[in-house]
């Protein structure tokens with residue numbers, strides 16, 4: 204499914220984000236930045252040790268990465284030249300600021316991409332795996348945040364959500380149809 208928001212193509216695909224050839228892919232990391240399971244593990248495995256080495260340096264200089272913030276490293280051996288590492292919120296029932304923190308993770312990732320003059324970015328579904336954020340509300344927050352950003356910033360050419368499984372992909376399609384009717 205894809206549509207145009209202001210000047211930018213926004214698309215939803217099912218797949219493996221490690222195979223994405225956008226300028227950057229976003230990693231659903233944790234504050235330690237030393238890798239983990241899920242998409243984080245897959246990105247470090249596919250990208251090789253150069254990513255972890257840069258994460259180590261960032262960690263040594265800045266300490267742990269707070270939830271909702273983002274940093275950028277090389278993409279190592281990935282097709283994407285860069286990885287933007289962000290930390291989504293752990294789901295605690297929805298009354299602990301989860302939606303705002305999740306929105307911040309998307310916004311800060313997009314800001315970094317724009318600051319580095321990147322044109323294309325892929326996102327996974329941040330927080331909806333190990334961190335337990337229910338996918339329907341997470342999809343709404345993710346898409347609304349990206350749409351709001353693209354309505355204000357015209358420098359990105361394409362934003363892609365690369366969704367690993369069909370249930371997640373369908374949830375994002377449903378949310379996008381509600382937020383921006385007219386996509387195909």
Ligand code: AR6
Pocket residue numbers: 218219220221231232233238239240241242243244245291327328329330331332333334335336365366367368371
């Ligand atoms: N491509 C795209 N999406 C993927 C891939 C892939 N290769 N692999 C998994 N996903 P999760 P979180 C999907 O758990 O909830 C890690 O241990 C997955 O199916 O990766 O933000 C970190 O180190 C799900 O839809 O991230 C943190 O400790 C989505 O990616 C913690 O997990 C997010 O699931 C972060 O948890």
